[in-house]
Amino acid sequence: MRHPGRAVRLIGALVAGTLAAGLVVGCSSKNQVPSIGYATDATIATYNGGSTLGASSGSDAVFARVLTGFFYTGPDGQQVADTDLGTAKEVPGETQTIQYRLNPDGVYSDGVPTSCDDLVLAWAARSGRFTKPGERGTVPLFDAASTAGYADIERVDCQPGSRDATVVFRPDRHYLAWRNLFTAGELMPAHVAARVANIPNVVSALQSGDPNAVGRLAEFWNTGWAIPAGGDLDLSRFPSSGPYRVESFSQEDGLVLVANERWWGNKPATGRIVVWPKTVDLKQKIGDSAVGVVDVGAGSVKDLNLNGFSVKTVPGRGVEQLVLSTGGVFGSRDARRAFALCLPRQALFDKLGKVPDAPKAGLGSGPLNAHIVQQDSLFYPAVIGAADKFSGGDVPGATKAIATSGAPNPTVRVGYLRPDDRRAQTVSMIADACKPAGITVVDAGSSDFTPAQLTEGKVDAVLGSTASAPGPAGSLGGVAATSALRTGSGLNVGRFGNGRYDAITDQLAADDNSTTQLNLLTDAENLLWAELPSIPLFATPRLIAFGAGLRNGIAGPTQAGSGWNMDRWVLER
Numbered sequence: 001m002r003h004p005g006r007a008v009r010l011i012g013a014l015v016a017g018t019l020a021a022g023l024v025v026g027c028s029s030k031n032q033v034p035s036i037g038y039a040t041d042a043t044i045a046t047y048n049g050g051s052t053l054g055a056s057s058g059s060d061a062v063f064a065r066v067l068t069g070f071f072y073t074g075p076d077g078q079q080v081a082d083t084d085l086g087t088a089k090e091v092p093g094e095t096q097t098i099q100y101r102l103n104p105d106g107v108y109s110d111g112v113p114t115s116c117d118d119l120v121l122a123w124a125a126r127s128g129r130f131t132k133p134g135e136r137g138t139v140p141l142f143d144a145a146s147t148a149g150y151a152d153i154e155r156v157d158c159q160p161g162s163r164d165a166t167v168v169f170r171p172d173r174h175y176l177a178w179r180n181l182f183t184a185g186e187l188m189p190a191h192v193a194a195r196v197a198n199i200p201n202v203v204s205a206l207q208s209g210d211p212n213a214v215g216r217l218a219e220f221w222n223t224g225w226a227i228p229a230g231g232d233l234d235l236s237r238f239p240s241s242g243p244y245r246v247e248s249f250s251q252e253d254g255l256v257l258v259a260n261e262r263w264w265g266n267k268p269a270t271g272r273i274v275v276w277p278k279t280v281d282l283k284q285k286i287g288d289s290a291v292g293v294v295d296v297g298a299g300s301v302k303d304l305n306l307n308g309f310s311v312k313t314v315p316g317r318g319v320e321q322l323v324l325s326t327g328g329v330f331g332s333r334d335a336r337r338a339f340a341l342c343l344p345r346q347a348l349f350d351k352l353g354k355v356p357d358a359p360k361a362g363l364g365s366g367p368l369n370a371h372i373v374q375q376d377s378l379f380y381p382a383v384i385g386a387a388d389k390f391s392g393g394d395v396p397g398a399t400k401a402i403a404t405s406g407a408p409n410p411t412v413r414v415g416y417l418r419p420d421d422r423r424a425q426t427v428s429m430i431a432d433a434c435k436p437a438g439i440t441v442v443d444a445g446s447s448d449f450t451p452a453q454l455t456e457g458k459v460d461a462v463l464g465s466t467a468s469a470p471g472p473a474g475s476l477g478g479v480a481a482t483s484a485l486r487t488g489s490g491l492n493v494g495r496f497g498n499g500r501y502d503a504i505t506d507q508l509a510a511d512d513n514s515t516t517q518l519n520l521l522t523d524a525e526n527l528l529w530a531e532l533p534s535i536p537l538f539a540t541p542r543l544i545a546f547g548a549g550l551r552n553g554i555a556g557p558t559q560a561g562s563g564w565n566m567d568r569w570v571l572e573r
Contacts, residue, residue, distance in 0.1 A: 035270060036293060036569055037276060038295070039280070039285060040278070040295050040472065041058075041296040042062055042470070042561065043057040046225050047063060047225035047237075047238055049186045051145060051225075052145045055145035056450070056468055058470065058471045058472050058561070060184065060185040060559050061560055061563060065563065065565075066245060067185050068242040069183035070085055070086060073184070073560035075556040077474060078475075079477065084264070086101050087100070088100050088182070098181075102114050105264040108189055109245040109261070114241055115158075115162060115190070116163065117158065117202050118187050119165045119167070120206055121188060121221070122186060125221050126146070127150045145483070145489070146479070146480070146490060146491055149509070152509075154168050154169055155168050158203055160201050173510065174510045176510060177479055180477055184242075197213070197219070197224075198216065199216065240263075243259065243265060243268045244567065254276045255275040255276075256273075257275065259271045269552070270567075270569050273563075278470055282294075282296065283304060283305070286306070291547070293546055293562060293563070294543065294546075295471075295472065295543075296471070297465075297540060298355070299425075309547055310547075312543075313541055314541070315557065316472075317476065318466040318540040318558075320426075320540040320541075321368075322463055322537070323468050324494055325459075326494055330412075333531060334406075337532055339439060340532050341397040342434040342436075343535060344393045348426060348430075349538045351429070363376040363539050366538075367392075367537065368537060369384035371525060371528045372525070382522065409438050412442065413444040413458075414462075415446070418445045423445065449470075454494055466484065467481065468493055472558065485528065485533055486505060487499070496533035498531060501531075504520050549572040551571075551572060
């Protein structure tokens, strides 16, 4: 509710183009509209949520209401159908087949109709079938976050420009989580890729496999939707299929989203959202009354003053974890084991992971003892036996494992995206606990950190959430968690490779028999606790706050963040 005593300040803010009282009254390119500031600890690096960079930076939490899909991640981590874009229906038959039908009114903000071309491009980019020679055999042309589900698709039947597509899976495959395909933030405008890559017809080029055309498409898909830190955007590359469109981006003014005039669904309740990513000074933005919604890791910003906000701290669907390299200092399984043994997992949870209102059992109730099974899963109590020996602080065990590894007195560089006070404390506690075992732990956090630094050998471990994301992460289905440990996945920054794990996850994706699922999940967790490509700590606690007067804010501690329904936000005056 706007306060009468603030009238002068609001008028001044309006003139200056700044934000006020969690409402923000700012200047758009055409006129002045009320807006709401949204602070998230995702980073703004690319429009393309299906790419490795998009998934690992948290694009879904920023662009889910800009680039719509057939499904989106709801506040509990579930997949929810978005019939504004279109419908998806599984067709009965021996071969798994999904019929997709785009809304006949659908049109991008640049005036180009939505079409099945977008699905063909998404499938081609995520399928892994287009490759090029690499140092160790072939590598994918498209830098996709994962191929989960898409690799199982035999073909996408699409007449260029049509509203209909039929997705046919391979006869020997069935993908249970098919609602995770062609989702919000990942279904990209194929007509933009065609124009920039100079391809007359995306569907024909991909169906024919023309290497030159596919190569140009892949190059654009990988880098053409990148968002430079300087914010110099060619807006013709960023058309919207949702209720908001991108107006501008800069470090000073944030990412400005405005109502998409061509949106065919319900008009956004607030015409302008300003997204402030992790890289901004959040305390300053809140002090400047530039923020109406906050969604960040609990404890990540020290002494954050949220007076006047409705605040809650909840366990997230993301897994706070350390992802380890499988080369360098951690090239030996014994070295990884030593590190896992000295980690004070219980103490880390007690100090940094505990959520006051978490249930006595389930999500957020204690240290997380599984890599790919969530704490509130019915399977969780039965699959965590292998974690017992890693409760934390086993200096004698760690010392023995280091001696066996043949790499005495190792130094472990732990990287994460700064600023993040909770993760800085995490590294400090780990350093203190592991020092007696002869393991030196170095804080390698930086303001320009990306998970790719692990692959490049610049750090030895990544401290982050699911799939090494710095901010919002995780879903009920856990597809990203599973994919992040799969051989060849873009999200697998530690380059772990295990054929047995890959086979287990393939079967998990196809067989919904509960007994089979339990046995497979038990095998997977036993394998992962033996190989230790990552070390789970706890369900990432999320601090979510809504400013006074803000209506329809619903906490979303998932990969989509609390901005999952930002088009319904209203700030009462």
